[in-house]
Amino acid sequence: MATGRRRTCVIIGGGFGGLSAAKRLRNSDVDVILIDKTNHYLFQPLLYQVATAALSPGDVAQPLRSILRHSTNIHVLMQTVLHIDTSERLIVHDGGVISYDHLILAPGARHSYFGHPEWEAAAPGLKDLNDALLIRERLLSTFERAERERDLTARRRALTFVVIGAGPTGVELAGAIAEISSKTMLPDFPALKREDVRVLLVDAAPRVLTAFDEGLSAKALASLRDLGVDVQLSTPVTDVRMDGVQIGADFIHSTNVIWAAGNQASPLLHDLDVPLDKQGRVFVNDDCTIPGHDDVFVIGDAANHRDLPGVAQVAMQQGTYVATIIKNNVSATSRKPFRYRDLGSMATIGRARAVAHVFGLSFSGFLAWALWAVIHIASLIGFRNRFKVMIEWLWFYVSFQPGARLIVQRDTVTNERPSEQQV
């Protein structure tokens, strides 16, 4: 480690992990360069609400520069990292080369289609704002298409929504789609009847939300069925096509398939030349470093740290942990191992329903939802977003009129171009 001069820490990725690290390094004697391909931090836990038209992109995202604007030692770069050279301590991005003394890798993950990348076109996943807007687009256009469809079979196929994967994202998406379909959309479409809409939630696992205990899984399942979601468990998906999905023996016709199943860590990790797990994550040491490099830290969805779950809490705690090591320049030998403090987990199922396991207690129903709402609003960055999301939720709670039901982009599934000027 060079001494006498200021050290440089490069952080790749401005998600939960990378941003926590950057914040911990604020106004320290380390020069920090935060590189992200987008210009904003995204609060992913609420992304499904953008996909279901409840929130606007601006409500769940904020420019990284604004978040870090008062930290003179932190520089934000909107660039794409192309290559990492750990032996030369160099980062090559599409705008140049940077050398580092410490590297924090928090590039996150994309969806994994279990070796079927061709499925992505038909079954988009939900990771960034673009994904969310595409899904919103398809969801809303579908009702327009169904409204003018005279043939009942075709109409019902158009109104069949399939969510693959019954983890938190899948459960929250399926619940929200079922809810806005019956409460918000149907009243606007005179030709459509409730029985025309079908929301399917499919998973190969025997229960939903496997990360939760069986009691909460059962409660979540009950809530989903209450909302009219057709939950099919222990049912692997064997094929996804533009016109539907093969589930066990049945082929379900649908042009609204959403992928919430698997994750694959960033391909950039291959540059590290260290062993990766099935999901492409790095097996990290107790101090979140990679084998052979005590100056390279990998955190969040990119790291496999004793199989900790891929949740925001882990990424944030790892970010703070590694940033503290770097801030205090702690030598490899004297670092205490990272310890995860599980603050609990929660998932929401439609309006005023949720399951939560916090402080060692299990909740469900309205209380869990209220807790979920409070914690998520509190976790948003910035007064403005907290306030706006709160308003949106209150408004939706009383009116069932979500705020962002706009078709503004081109729908890639149908060939409609709703966004163009009328005639």
Added chain:
Amino acid sequence: MATGRRRTCVIIGGGFGGLSAAKRLRNSDVDVILIDKTNHYLFQPLLYQVATAALSPGDVAQPLRSILRHSTNIHVLMQTVLHIDTSERLIVHDGGVISYDHLILAPGARHSYFGHPEWEAAAPGLKDLNDALLIRERLLSTFERAERERDLTARRRALTFVVIGAGPTGVELAGAIAEISSKTMLPDFPALKREDVRVLLVDAAPRVLTAFDEGLSAKALASLRDLGVDVQLSTPVTDVRMDGVQIGADFIHSTNVIWAAGNQASPLLHDLDVPLDKQGRVFVNDDCTIPGHDDVFVIGDAANHRDLPGVAQVAMQQGTYVATIIKNNVSATSRKPFRYRDLGSMATIGRARAVAHVFGLSFSGFLAWALWAVIHIASLIGFRNRFKVMIEWLWFYVSFQPGARLIVQRDTVTNERPSEQQV
């Protein structure tokens, strides 16, 4: 006119004119079919705030179906009209054919590039949400690009914004861009200095806001210059290229050119086979009908009614006027001519500055702005949007932190793909 059965009125276009007509026909004994290519009504006067990241699309737009959901005699169709046959009283759209007893044409206008359609790629206009998001995209990406640009000349070219056309839209855009550049963006970009940013407002006319009296024009000009806008009048634009614009003798290097100059009415009007003016608008009769067809009404930006200005007020009053004729089935001979009640006009220039001419009085400065804000919030449809926009404005007023600074789409000018997942 068929009697004994219910009459059908087809409205093409769900803007100010078309929606006013539809509302007037609510719960009447006329069946109304409202056709629009998009699914939403757009409050265009605030569109420039979406383009400048102050508001989210959801704040200025609302689904047509929701607005009209309680009117059982009104059906909304999201379709593109392809052809109008006034002799057979038929409308051909991309989903089928409809016959009408009364037709209200309110298809609006697009930009006109004065015979240079090739300019559009380099100088997008601002008519719909897509336009606004594209402009926002370029605006925000430009600062990111400039921040990493080492060459001063190149950086200053990147930060040169040119707005062509000094009508209300151009003035509002130029003012807003100058304001968020200095107040919002610069503090986030350490490498950029105030003198690197240049906002140019160009018009061939000798003054800005020619629709207003000279006193208000002068006040608007002073406010623009106060905000640092470089206003160049009596200067026709002779060429627009991807790398800049030719203005008189000078070529201004810029990849951020916005077109706010001319309008061209919908090409659909050619089907009517009646004389059109230079802007492609129909010369309508005193009752807003077209020559030879007392059942075909043309309103708003598509109509030339004694050279009334192309403003929302005219379109809305015409919509209500023709809808009343249709509702009461007034015969052509006994219709009173349309009379426009000018409620005044206003334009805003950045935060807390505006010019207004209302109730025969001219205002400027904060008072005009307050009036502008109140009237525009009141004109928004729905409590939710009114409330949200008010909050956004108050928030921006105190914090200078607009709510929607997100780069989520692909920038069509640069080859950046900011929307993709980090690495």
